[in-house]
Amino acid sequence: xxxxxxxxxxxxxxxxxxxxxxxxxxxxxxxxxxxxxxxxxxxxxxxxxxxxxxxxxxxxxxxxxxxxxxxxxxxxxxxxxxxxxxxxxxxxxxxxxxxxxxxxxxxxxxxxxxxxxxxxxxxxxxxxxxxxxxxxxxxxxxxxxxxxxxxxxxxxxxxxxxxxxxxxxxxxxxxxxxxxxxxxxxxxxxxxxxxxxxxxxxxxxxxxxxxxxxxxxxxxxxxxxxxxxxxxxxxxxxxxxxxxxxxxxxxxxxxxxxxxxxxxxxxxxxxxxxxxxxxxxxxxxxxxxxxxxxxxxxxxxxxxxxxxxxxxxxxxxxxxxxxxx
Ligand SMILES: [Zn+2]
Numbered sequence: 357x358x359x360x361x362x363x364x365x366x367x368x369x370x371x372x373x374x375x376x377x378x379x380x381x382x383x384x385x386x387x388x389x390x391x392x393x394x395x396x397x398x399x400x401x402x403x404x405x406x407x408x409x410x411x412x413x414x415x416x417x418x419x420x421x422x423x424x425x426x427x428x429x430x431x432x433x434x435x436x437x438x439x440x441x442x443x444x445x446x447x448x449x450x451x452x453x454x455x456x457x458x459x460x461x462x463x464x465x466x467x468x469x470x471x472x473x474x475x476x477x478x479x480x481x482x483x484x485x486x487x488x489x490x491x492x493x494x495x496x497x498x499x500x501x502x503x504x505x506x507x508x509x510x511x512x513x514x515x516x517x518x519x520x521x522x523x524x525x526x527x528x529x530x531x532x533x534x535x536x537x538x539x540x541x542x543x544x545x546x547x548x549x550x551x552x553x554x555x556x557x558x559x560x561x562x563x564x565x566x567x568x569x570x571x572x573x574x575x576x577x578x579x580x581x582x583x584x585x586x587x588x589x590x591x592x593x594x595x596x597x598x599x600x601x602x603x604x605x606x607x608x609x610x611x612x613x614x615x616x617x618x619x620x621x622x623x624x625x626x627x628x629x630x631x632x633x634x635x636x637x638x639x640x641x642x643x644x645x646x647x648x649x650x651x652x653x654x655x656x657x658x659x660x661x662x663x664x665x666x667x668x669x670x671x672x673x674x675x676x677x678x679x680x681x
Contacts, residue, residue, distance in 0.1 A: 425502075428469040429462055438484055442491055446558065448643045448668070449491065451675035456498060463494040466502050473511040476549075481513055485552070489513075492558055492570035495643055496578065499665035508548055508577055516553040540569040542576035542585075549573075558644075566623060566641035566648070575639035579632060587631030595662050603655035608634045611653075622648040642668055 443449040443457065452460065467490040475481040489511060497504045517537045524532050539554035541547075554569040582590040587604060591597060608631055614621055615628040622645060627637035641649045642660045646668035650657040661667045 425466055425469075428466055432465040432469060434461065434465065434487065435483070438487055442484075442487055446491070448495055451671045453671075453674070460491065460494055460498055463497065463502060464490040467494055467505070470502070471505070471509070471511060473513065476512050476514045476518075479513060479515050479552070485513070485555075489550070489555060489570055492555075492568060493574045496571060496574050496639065496664060504578055504581070505574070507544065507581055508542075508546055510546075511548045511550060513550050513552050513555070515551070517551050518549065540573040542573045542580070544580045544584075548577065566637075566644040568640040568644050571640045571643055572636045575636040576632065579635055585632035585636075587635035589635070589663070591663065592665075595659075600659050600663075603653075603659045604631065604634070607638075607653040607656045622652065639664075646672060 439461065443452070449457075449460070464487065468486050471490075473481055473486045473489055493505070517539055518541075520536050520538055520541065521533055522536075524534050526532060538549070539551045541549040543549075550569055550573060554567075557565070558568040558570060576585050579585045579587065579589045582588070587608075588600070591600060608628075611621070611623065611634065612628045615625045623641050624637050627634045638649060638653070638656060639660070642657070642664065646657070649660070650669045657669070
């Protein structure tokens with residue numbers, strides 16, 4: 357049987373590279389893979405697993421997954437004080453009712469059990485930091501399922517903004533190495549990278565800012581479940597593709613015109629970058645400043661309530677009217 361003994365993240369010394377130790381029977385294997393080349397690890401695992409173990413049928417895999425999750429929910433403990441403190445510190449969790457808090461807690465336990473969250477280099481990530489990230493990430497899937505996060509495997513945290521390099525070829529055929537300063541990055545089928553300094557800016561302010569890097573990057577992951585990030589995630593069966601496209605393209609065009617006209621906008625102007633960024637940024641705002649999204653782009657707001665299966669503005673009203681303590 358294939359057994360993963362240890363996965364070591366080497367991101368600090370060797371950006372984007374991890375080391376994984378396997379044992380197959382008596383044979384130990386060390387394997388290095390590059391996050392930037394997303395296919396290498398899954399390809400390697402497929403070949404190796406195929407060599408040593410017969411393929412398990414699907415129903416068996418889902419049975420094992422369910423058993424593993426039930427055990428995690430039974431055995432995991434979240435510190436009550438830390439949990440209460442975290443829920444009190446975000447605008448979007450303060451307004452949750454008792455049922456939603458319970459559901460969020462179960463998702464957070466599974467998220468922490470299934471998704472390694474590690475610091476790059478010497479950055480120490482403690483349980484409090486893991487809890488903060490898991491809570492924000494799980495808000496997006498509160499009424500969905502953890503399987504919406506099945507396509508990626510780990511979260512890597514940098515202390516602050518990090519620099520990525522990529523090559524661009526200009527019209528003359530000259531290759532340029534371009535450096536970008538990033539607060540977060542999402543790799544399809546691989547890694548979510550976050551700047552801790554930016555994570556700390558989420559939802560704690562006066563309710564004016566819609567900035568949330570965790571929600572932003574996980575919205576990209578959801579968007580990429582059906583291919584490239586393009587602002588068109590896999591919709592539920594009871595949703596209408598035409599209505600989604602009409603609402604988002606009209607809002608995106610309108611938003612770009614406002615940004616071009618130097619108009620001050622509640623929604624971060626980075627949303628004008630392209631439709632994928634528009635979806636990620638407006639998803640942040642949907643949770644952080646839902647009243648503003650509903651006011652400015654009601655059709656997009658309606659589509660997002662259908663997609664996330666949450667009415668975030670109604671939740672704020674319910675809390676204000678005193679139905680939620
Ligand atoms: Zn983005």
